[in-house]
Amino acid sequence: MIQAQNVGFAYETDEGLRRVLHEVTLSIQSGEMIAVLGQNGCGKSTFARLCNALLPMQEGKLTVAGFDTSDKKMTFELRRVCGMVFQNPDNQFVSSVVQEEVAFGPENYEVPRQDIGAIVKAALHQVALDGFEHRAPYTLSGGQKQRLAIAGVLALSPKVIIFDEATAMLDPMCRREVLAMMKKLQAQGHTIVMITHYVEEAVLADRVALMQDGKILAFGTAREILCDKEKMDAAKLLMPHAARVYYDLLAEGITLPMCPLTEEELLEAICRFN
Ligand SMILES: Nc1ncnc2c1ncn2[C@@H]1O[C@H](COP(=O)(O)OP(=O)(O)OP(=O)(O)O)[C@@H](O)[C@H]1O
Numbered sequence: 523m524i525q526a527q528n529v530g531f532a533y534e535t536d537e538g539l540r541r542v543l544h545e546v547t548l549s550i551q552s553g554e555m556i557a558v559l560g561q562n563g564c565g566k567s568t569f570a571r572l573c574n575a576l577l578p579m580q581e582g583k584l585t586v587a588g589f590d591t592s593d594k595k596m597t598f599e600l601r602r603v604c605g606m607v608f609q610n611p612d613n614q615f616v617s618s619v620v621q622e623e624v625a626f627g628p629e630n631y632e633v634p635r636q637d638i639g640a641i642v643k644a645a646l647h648q649v650a651l652d653g654f655e656h657r658a659p660y661t662l663s664g665g666q667k668q669r670l671a672i673a674g675v676l677a678l679s680p681k682v683i684i685f686d687e688a689t690a691m692l693d694p695m696c697r698r699e700v701l702a703m704m705k706k707l708q709a710q711g712h713t714i715v716m717i718t719h720y721v722e723e724a725v726l727a728d729r730v731a732l733m734q735d736g737k738i739l740a741f742g743t744a745r746e747i748l749c750d751k752e753k754m755d756a757a758k759l760l761m762p763h764a765a766r767v768y769y770d771l772l773a774e775g776i777t778l779p780m781c782p783l784t785e786e787e788l789l790e791a792i793c794r795f796n
């Protein structure tokens with residue numbers, strides 16, 4: 523669904539060109555949930571923005587849902603199949619009424635007017651915002667705003683949805699809500715790219731692309747990556763708490779049957795230990 527081959531990118535700055543992506547190569551399958559995990563400034567958002575042509579391609583090849591992101595004629599269509607949800611939903615809203623906000627995308631893509639009402643209703647239902655049609659977006663809570671942003675993206679039936687630190691501004695409960703929404707959308711067949719620097723969120727992904735300094739350090743299952751002490755150290759990230767306990771116990775001579783990713787798995791591993 524997303525194929526990146528030696529993608530490179532540099533920003534022009536007053537001090538000259540600043541290279542922030544180096545030979546990024548990745549292959550994301552349809553229906554996967556991928557976490558792009560890395561420290562602040564490692565290039566995650568730059569990669570995300572290249573995926574739906576918010577930034578122009580400079581080096582390498584990047585295709586998303588069959589669209590070559592360097593093909594400017596297809597940018598409009600590309601953005602329909604590859605939706606993005608950002609950290610701050612307030613920056614994305616264009617309307618003062620919830621239902622108009624969700625209708626904005628389909629209207630822009632000239633969806634027949636008589637179909638739009640049903641699309642808006644379905645999208646709001648998907649994110650559990652039924653009954654909010656006439657509210658003003660600014661009156662919603664942080665979590666509701668983020669769900670509205672997701673509804674706006676869903677109204678275009680995208681194949682890929684990229685969440686760029688979409689939970690960063692939310693309290694723990696709303697964060698869980700949005701993460702659960704990502705899982706639900708994946709179950710419905712969307713390909714999900716979750717960009718995060720929270721290791722505990724990356725645990726939810728099928729595979730994790732670990733980034734550092736504009737490079738992909740490793741790409742593998744969540745367990746392969748997040749339980750790999752060396753790689754996580756290299757990316758200057760802490761492993762999930764459960765995995766850290768595993769390594770602490772290992773240092774004490776206690777080897778649990780497996781390296782756990784979650785507290786539940788840790789409990790299970792401790793119970794199975796004898
Ligand atoms: N418009 C810009 N001009 C110049 N440099 C930029 C620009 N945007 C980002 N950068 C720099 O490029 C590097 C990568 O930025 P990017 O936003 O892709 O990282 P990120 O991994 O998303 O970080 P964060 O976790 O803070 O969101 C950073 O060092 C950043 O300062």
Ligand SMILES: [Mg+2]
Pocket residue numbers: 566567568686687
């Ligand atoms: Mg970012």
